Amino acid sequence: MGVSQKWFKFVRGKFLKSSSNRDIILPRKSACSDSSNHSEESILRNETFSFQDLSSVEVLTKEDIAAIKIQAHFRGHLARRAYRALRSLVKLQALARGVYVRNQVRIALDCMRALVRLQVRVRARQLLGACNHDSRVM
Template sequence: MGVSQNWLRIIRTKFFRSSNRDIISLRSSPSKEAILTDETPTPNVVDLFSTPTLPEQVLSNEDIAANKIQAFFRGHLARRAYRALRSLVKLQALVRGVCVRRQARIALQCMHALVRLQVSVRARQLLGRC
């Protein structure tokens, strides 16, 4: 679970920097709430949930094309990051497998040493009784 959150955080930081947030602003006028409370809207806030009410808020063909290019490029970057993450996970699994096999080999060697010690102790006990 931690690995998936880690790569999501990496992707979020790559795509949601302050320079990328204010690329497209769909609002040209402050909201009604901002007018009523005398707040000025921040320039890099993108309001995607409000419906456009003014005719100047219609996007031109160039804006739509820029949106599509950005979406495709971000998708490309996300796929590349995901491929890198998958290869990293495979490498980690390989290294962990090597470590586990080494640990198992050491544990078996210790168990064999204990068994040999136990056999020699029992053999002494049997020879001492006779």
């Protein structure tokens, strides 16, 4: 955990040192901003605008943007790791099921062989019994 904290502090320090203007104004994407009288470009160009125009503008610092990017990358990393774990779990399940199915097939074949041997004995007895019975009659 210490390594990740050092990395985060390093990245945060770089953003803090390099940001002379720390506030960035981004337009908020919503239905109310489309229906307003002023376009987003005019809001960003003009320094004076009404209180109604503030509802369509969101102020984000560079730290906020950096935090959002870091969170997005970390969530992507977690998703990739979860997908890899899920993929390996599916492979492991397939392997285990394959072993189980092969054992079932082996047992079923052994039972079929036993039934075939029993059937051969019964047929042989029937044929021998029929031959012995015919020879006694004559």
